[in-house]
Amino acid sequence: QSALTQPASVSGSPGLSITISCTGASSDVGGYNYVSWYQQHPGKVPKLIIYDVNNRPSGVSTRFSGSKSGNTASLTISGLQAEDEADYYCSSFTSSTLYVFGTGTKVTVL
Amino acid sequence: QVQLVQSGAEVESPGASMKVSCKAVGYTITGHYIHWVRQAPGQGLEWMGWINPNSGGTDYAQKFQGRVTMTRDTSISTAYMELSRLRSDDTAVYYCARGRYCSDGVCYHNYFDPWGQGTLVTVSS
Numbered sequence: 333q334s335a336l337t338q339p340a341s342v343s344g345s346p347g348l349s350i351t352i353s354c355t356g357a358s359s360d361v362g363g364y365n366y367v368s369w370y371q372q373h374p375g376k377v378p379k380l381i382i383y384d385v386n387n388r389p390s391g392v393s394t395r396f397s398g399s400k401s402g403n404t405a406s407l408t409i410s411g412l413q414a415e416d417e418a419d420y421y422c423s424s425f426t427s428s429t430l431y432v433f434g435t436g437t438k439v440t441v442l
Numbered sequence: 443q444v445q446l447v448q449s450g451a452e453v454e455s456p457g458a459s460m461k462v463s464c465k466a467v468g469y470t471i472t473g474h475y476i477h478w479v480r481q482a483p484g485q486g487l488e489w490m491g492w493i494n495p496n497s498g499g500t501d502y503a504q505k506f507q508g509r510v511t512m513t514r515d516t517s518i519s520t521a522y523m524e525l526s527r528l529r530s531d532d533t534a535v536y537y538c539a540r541g542r543y544c545s546d547g548v549c550y551h552n553y554f555d556p557w558g559q560g561t562l563v564t565v566s567s
Contacts, residue, residue: 368553
């Protein structure tokens with residue numbers, strides 16, 4: 333199972349919006365609505381921020397939103413803030429009851 | 443409060459085996475799958491496999507098949523991940539994370555939450 337493809341880095345100015353893509357295949361992202369996103373600050377444990385494509389866990393900012401079209405899922409961060417600077421990973425359930433992560437995206441707030 | 447508490451850092455020799463534990467606190471371990479994920483220094487997250495603590499059933503990423511064994515001891519609410527024939531590129535932080543639960547043939551919570559605090563395993567001679 334190959335890793336899902338994410339851009340290595342995305343940057344944006346405070347207050348603006350950015351979108352991170354996560355491209356897979358019909359056997360993972362395209363085949364199931366089980367895409368989740370994780371935020372990881374340096375030296376910290378990954379934190380769930382989106383599950384089942386577009387659901388936010390309790391306590392996660394409404395500035396984070398998710399979507400999916402075909403084999404590509406996306407994470408949008410609106411009103412970018414300095415605290416959003418982190419690494420972001422997508423993940424998907426796949427056929428054969430396995431899971432796969434994306435390659436990871438480093439978000440920089442300019 | 444639901445949390446997963448992992449064992450402490452380890453230093454292992456090449457060719458040896460490692461075993462990391464993950465204790466479920468605040469919920470019944472048999473209710474959810476437990477996943478294992480690792481992260482090499484400066485690298486991304488890599489899914490290793492899962493165990494269903496209720497049945498003991500497992501499924502592993504192809505990369506680790508033959509080298510990884512996931513087990514559990516429900517009497518102490520603890521899951522284990524053992525990796526054998528260690529190499530230097532197995533140096534990583536190993537995480538456990540709570541996963542899905544299934545009821546009446548339908549599975550929910552198909553994501554990883556919460557995560558353990560991570561266990562650094564260093565493979566070095």
